[in-house]
Amino acid sequence: MRPDYDPLDDPPWAMQLVVRAEKADPPDHGAVCEAAATAVVRLLTDPHATEPEGEWREAVRAWESRRIRKVTRRARGVRWPEALALPGVTVERDGAQVRAFPPGPVSDVPPELAKLQVAGLDLADAEDPKPPPDAPYAAIALNPRVTMTTGKAAAQCGHAAQLLLREGGRRDVRAWTEGGLRVHLTRDAPWDRCVERAAIAVRDGGFTEVPPGTMTAIAWIVR
Incomplete structure (x- = not known):
């Protein structure tokens, strides 16, 4: 048996x-990360995932009983509307569009998604990142000491938002949820100071890009 x-x-x-990620007008790194994190928590709080008869409820429950893996893929041209035709939640943020889909076995990904490229999504960051939204919002910080592609970083931001939704303080999470689940990728504060404020930390499973146990992202709610 494998040790892991x-x-x-x-x-x-x-x-x-x-x-x-269209070739002619690709989104920027930070906007993709924010859109991905927001899409994850909006799917998890969607009635399809929360109501007793919701069609995604059992899939979410089964997934969250395992490791909360996320796979980031890229689509362009006709592949994007093909992805939109499948059940899911789409978020647009500063020119970035990300769609989250109900979780399922990695061996049973819909063909419209399975054919989309996983590796190689690495986008430039905006020269002038947007200021944070009005509170309440989730602040997410990526570890500046760890090199990650945009695809990897987007998945880590999704993990951070999910853990914050599930494990954050009850009052903070309620305020964040009622405020629309806004997310801001924090890049203007020292990492060590962010760690002190963080409510949750993501430690990677080590399947791609970084060693297992690496702290990749942290998050907290600003009210």
């Missing part, structure tokens, strides 16, 4: 995230 084998993660499940 986890019977609770067999078979492995993942949430698919698809980023619209």
Whole structure:
């Protein structure tokens, strides 16, 4: 048996995230990360995922009982409307569009998504990042000491937002949810200071790009 084998993660499940990345006008790195994080928590709080008869409810429950893997893919041209035709939640943020899909086994990804490229999504950041939105919002910071592609960073921001939704302080999460689940990628504060404020921290499973246990992202709610 493999030393990293986890019977609770067999078979492995993942949430698919698809980023619209047209060649002529690609989005920027930070906007994609914010849109991905927002799409994740909006799917998790959608009635399809929360109501007793919601069609995504059991899939979300089954996935969250395992490792909360996320796979970021990119789509352009006709591939984007094909992805939009599948059930999910789309978020637009400063020119970035990201769609989150109900989780499922990694061996049973819909063909419209399975054919989309996973590796290689690495976008430039905006020269002038947008200021934070009005509170309440979730502040997410990526570890500046860890190199990650945009696809990897977007997945980590999704993890951070999800953990904050599930494990953050009850009053803070209620305010954040009622305020529209806004997300801001914080880049203007020292990492160590952000760590002190953080309510949750993401430690990567080590499947791609970074060693297992690496702290990749942190998050807290600003009210």
